[in-house]
Amino acid sequence: DAGITQSPRHKVTETGTPVTLRCHQTENHRYMYWYRQDPGHGLRLIHYSYGVKDTDKGEVSDGYSVSRSKTEDFLLTLESATSSQTSVYFCAIARQADQETQYFGPGTRLLVL
Amino acid sequence: SQQGEEDPQALSIQEGENATMNCSYKTSINNLQWYRQNSGRGLVHLILIRSNEREKHSGRLRVTLDTSKKSSSLLITASRAADTASYFCATDANQGAQKLVFGQGTRLTINP
Numbered sequence: 001d002a003g004i005t006q007s008p009r010h011k012v013t014e015t016g017t018p019v020t021l022r023c024h025q026t027e028n029h030r031y032m033y034w035y036r037q038d039p040g041h042g043l044r045l046i047h048y049s050y051g052v053k054d055t056d057k058g059e060v061s062d063g064y065s066v067s068r069s070k071t072e073d074f075l076l077t078l079e080s081a082t083s084s085q086t087s088v089y090f091c092a093i094a095r096q097a098d099q100e101t102q103y104f105g106p107g108t109r110l111l112v113l
Numbered sequence: 114s115q116q117g118e119e120d121p122q123a124l125s126i127q128e129g130e131n132a133t134m135n136c137s138y139k140t141s142i143n144n145l146q147w148y149r150q151n152s153g154r155g156l157v158h159l160i161l162i163r164s165n166e167r168e169k170h171s172g173r174l175r176v177t178l179d180t181s182k183k184s185s186s187l188l189i190t191a192s193r194a195a196d197t198a199s200y201f202c203a204t205d206a207n208q209g210a211q212k213l214v215f216g217q218g219t220r221l222t223i224n225p
Binding site: 004031033035040041042043044045048058059090092094099100101102103104105106107 | 117143144146153154155156157158161201203205211212213214215216217218
């Protein structure tokens with residue numbers, strides 16, 4: 001499972017509140033990714049990181065920010081949650097030895113009321 | 114925007130039959146990958162085919178790639194109930210940082 005954990009696994013929050021999701025990996029891989037998965041849209045890239053303090057935007061980055069102050073942790077923050085951000089969020093890593101393939105965490109189910 | 118479009122969106126077959134899923138994409142690619150997702154779980158990598166390859170096999174999986182048509186197919190032979198899942202194609206369009214663009218997926222149901 002590539003040693004990827006996500007926390008929390010489930011969260012219910014209210015519109016307008018900030019929310020932070022955590023992705024933690026145990027193998028010091030360089031590349032980390034945040035996706036959201038919605039019915040009819042597959043997975044869409046929110047932000048990604050290619051090293052500590054090196055991050056960039058993906059396809060659907062509006063309303064999200066990320067931080068990576070340590071190799072093992074990649075945080076996704078919804079600055080002011082909206083109902084449209086209700087989704088399942090997946091973190092993924094790409095291993096040094098096989099950077100073309102991504103390995104996914106178990107996901108976080110977020111409901112914004 | 115989605116790079117990959119998958120067809121069909123849903124497929125239901127009997128155990129033992131073969132299942133074929135198709136993926137079309139828009140831009141040139143370095144490679145195309147297929148992932149499986151069981152209900153409520155993260156995606157699992159199945160197979161990768163590079164742009165200079167035409168066919169690849171892994172166990173009961175066969176992937177083809179036609180770069181002239183910008184399309185790929187995934188064949189699962191002798192299907193089993195455990196193959197019930199959603200299958201996604203993903204393309205690496207050489208945008209750097211090993212970014213993948215995923216299709217919308219095919220939901221495969223294997224009936225016993």
